[in-house]
Amino acid sequence: MKVLVTGAAGFIGYHVSKRLADTQSCEVLGVDSLNDYYSVDLKRARLAQLEGHDNFRFVQADFADAVAFSGIYNQFKPDYVVHLGAQANVRYSVDNPGDYVQSNLIGFFNVLEAARANPPKHLVFASSSSVYGETAKTPFDEDDDTSHPLSFYGATKKAGEVMAHSYAHLHGLSLTGLRFFNVYGPWGRPDTAPTLFAQAINEGSSLDLYAEGKQLRDFTYIDDIVDGVLKTLLYPPAEPPIPPFRIFNIGHHRPMEVILFVRMLEQLMGKEAQLNLLPAQAADVPETCASLDKVNAAIGYTPKIPLEDGLKQFVDWFKSYY
Secondary structure (H helix, E strand, C coil): CEEEEECCCCHHHHHHHHHHHCCCCCEEEEEECCCCCCCHHHHHHHHHCCCCCCCEEEEECCCCCHHHHHHHHHHHCCCEEEECCCCCCCCHHHHCHHHHHHHHHHHHHHHHHHHHHCCCCEEEEEEEHHHHCCCCCCCECCCCCCCCCCCHHHHHHHHHHHHHHHHHHHHCCCEEEEEECCEECCCCCCCCHHHHHHHHHHHCCEEEEHHHHCCEECCEEHHHHHHHHHHHHCCCCCCCCCCCEEEEEECCCCCEEHHHHHHHHHHHHCCCCEEEECCCCCCCCCECCECCHHHHHHHCCCCCCCHHHHHHHHHHHHHHHC
């Protein structure tokens, strides 16, 4: 089984690549541009964890470069594709929307075009809970209206879902989008809340909490995310539906107040946080919570890692790496 993973040096991409590479029956090709949006050293350190796997190869390339990516894709001829490469971060998208157009729209278009020319058995791509916007109903259900995301990041992820649906309809591609919810764990991105919080606590610096820390977030441990990705990958959409297209939430279904998340970090790190309570930001939703009914019925996905255990694993890694 040959699997191509974009964003392989990223947080989720690394963990998915490692799980696949641990399976000897898989040949894994990782693609990543290693851009400097955040520490390239962290990305290279993740890749170094994969060096001992004979069935993993890495190519540094930007999937937003159509010629380069199609050449890599056509040479490898993947059976399956996991498209995790993207420009992430809700707040960064407010001031830097062009980066999201290039990666999340043009880049994803290139991936879809490569798949159209040489269809894989299944292409799974990363979406986000950010597509839901400020919906009044929780938990978020895949059939909810997602036409009004609050952030430009969420808008590009919603656009990606619509693009994928059209390719499934027009070209018969088997496609599944996964809306991830607040992913955390070892090797996490430095621009996400868990790492930012842990760094502030460790250094004794001021920790900004928007909405005074009262926002609710559906924190989901990385191992549960990987389980959802790989179970989905191996179970393409059945016929029907027509087109062969699905959207699933992948979350934990147990939202927690952000300030309580910080209190748990304080206990694990043995230090108090210096809190700076701020108003909510316009791009932030007040609550995220994933309905898991559809993904459970389709592939049997159920998250297994409680926040207490996952956060301990994250803190242990944070202390050892930083």
